[in-house]
Amino acid sequence: MKKLINDPNQVVKEMIEGMILAHPEKLRNIEGTSVIVRKDAPVNGKVGIVSGGGSGHEPSHAGYVGKGMLDAAVCGEVFTSPTPDQVYEAIKAVDSGKGVLLVIKNYTGDVMNFEMAAEMAEAEGIKVAKVVVNDDVAVENSTYTTGRRGIAGTVFVHKIAGAKAAQGASLEEVEAVANKTIQNVRSMGMALTPCTVPAAGKPGFELGENEMEIGMGIHGEPGIEKTELKPADEVAEILTTKILEDLQLQKGDKVAVMVNGLGATPVMELYIINRKVSQMLSERGIQVHETFVGNYMTSLEMAGCSVTLLKLDDELTELLDSESDTLAFKK
Numbered sequence: 001m002k003k004l005i006n007d008p009n010q011v012v013k014e015m016i017e018g019m020i021l022a023h024p025e026k027l028r029n030i031e032g033t034s035v036i037v038r039k040d041a042p043v044n045g046k047v048g049i050v051s052g053g054g055s056g057h058e059p060s061h062a063g064y065v066g067k068g069m070l071d072a073a074v075c076g077e078v079f080t081s082p083t084p085d086q087v088y089e090a091i092k093a094v095d096s097g098k099g100v101l102l103v104i105k106n107y108t109g110d111v112m113n114f115e116m117a118a119e120m121a122e123a124e125g126i127k128v129a130k131v132v133v134n135d136d137v138a139v140e141n142s143t144y145t146t147g148r149r150g151i152a153g154t155v156f157v158h159k160i161a162g163a164k165a166a167q168g169a170s171l172e173e174v175e176a177v178a179n180k181t182i183q184n185v186r187s188m189g190m191a192l193t194p195c196t197v198p199a200a201g202k203p204g205f206e207l208g209e210n211e212m213e214i215g216m217g218i219h220g221e222p223g224i225e226k227t228e229l230k231p232a233d234e235v236a237e238i239l240t241t242k243i244l245e246d247l248q249l250q251k252g253d254k255v256a257v258m259v260n261g262l263g264a265t266p267v268m269e270l271y272i273i274n275r276k277v278s279q280m281l282s283e284r285g286i287q288v289h290e291t292f293v294g295n296y297m298t299s300l301e302m303a304g305c306s307v308t309l310l311k312l313d314d315e316l317t318e319l320l321d322s323e324s325d326t327l328a329f330k331k
Contacts, residue, residue, distance in 0.1 A: 016036060026038065035090045038071050053082070087102070100129075102114050135154070149221070162324065166323075177316075188215060189218070192302075212230065240276075240277050254313075257292065258291075
């Protein structure tokens with residue numbers, strides 16, 4: 001295992017310390033926790049938004065803490081759900097009296113622990129709403145989930161719910177637009193190489209030199225099939241076709257596109273994937289409103305990518321286009 005770390009059991013703590021030292025004007029850490037909060041939280045008159053999950057997916061989720069997106073991110077240990085106590089501390093830190101929305105990726109541990117934290121906060125008189133992101137069209141059930149997994153489409157949920165909250169909307173309105181986004185976003189990924197959880201010290205799965213896995217999850221969960229390496233255009237076509245079939249996009253529809261790297265994929269290769277995705281959408285008469293290419297939700301040092309399409313209407317377009325100021329997403 002080759003990694004730029006000190007103690008495998010201290011990677012999350014030391015990452016948070018380094019992040020806060022780099023961005024003290026934007027972020028703060030709740031002492032004794034793995035919670036990262038925007039510096040000015042709680043923001044008066046605004047619904048608070050909290051997300052998080054296991055670390056190892058950076059810049060998700062702490063990279064999206066800031067104006068127009070999240071108010072707090074809870075960083076669990078690598079690929080491990082944060083505890084209910086940590087999520088509870090995040091809820092308390094961002095509640096201004098208008099309530100708090102929890103954005104949860106659909107993994108069993110995350111759903112259970114975030115729901116427990118919500119119950120703890122509600123017992124203290126804090127209004128809490130919850131949405132569960134399940135954008136991965138690859139498989140219905142996996143190692144970590146019942147139902148579809150939550151992957152890179154979660155970033156669009158952060159952006160749109162965060163924009164609605166920044167407008168001063170009620171908790172019910174922010175929850176509604178978050179669910180609307182979830183209903184209209186789909187993703188699918190693939191892997192070229194495995195990744196190594198620091199505490200484990202060895203790769204979580206194996207792929208041969210000429211192998212790839214279609215539908216691989218962001219924790220190394222099995223996908224649809226392991227196959228021989230294919231050219232970029234074929235990979236893009238496999239991922240995008242499955243998404244188009246599931247989302248049932250029609251000629252004239254408008255979408256936002258995200259081509260997301262999993263940590264070790266050169267941006268050059270992501271743009272090659274995007275080239276084919278864009279061609280496929282154009283051939284079907286689907287309008288691309290905006291394209292995002294880069295590392296938005298990674299899997300440590302895994303090589304591979306995911307494609308996400310968000311079907312837009314006027315409301316979602318306006319919120320996607322609105323101002324945000326975070327480490328990993330600025331508009």
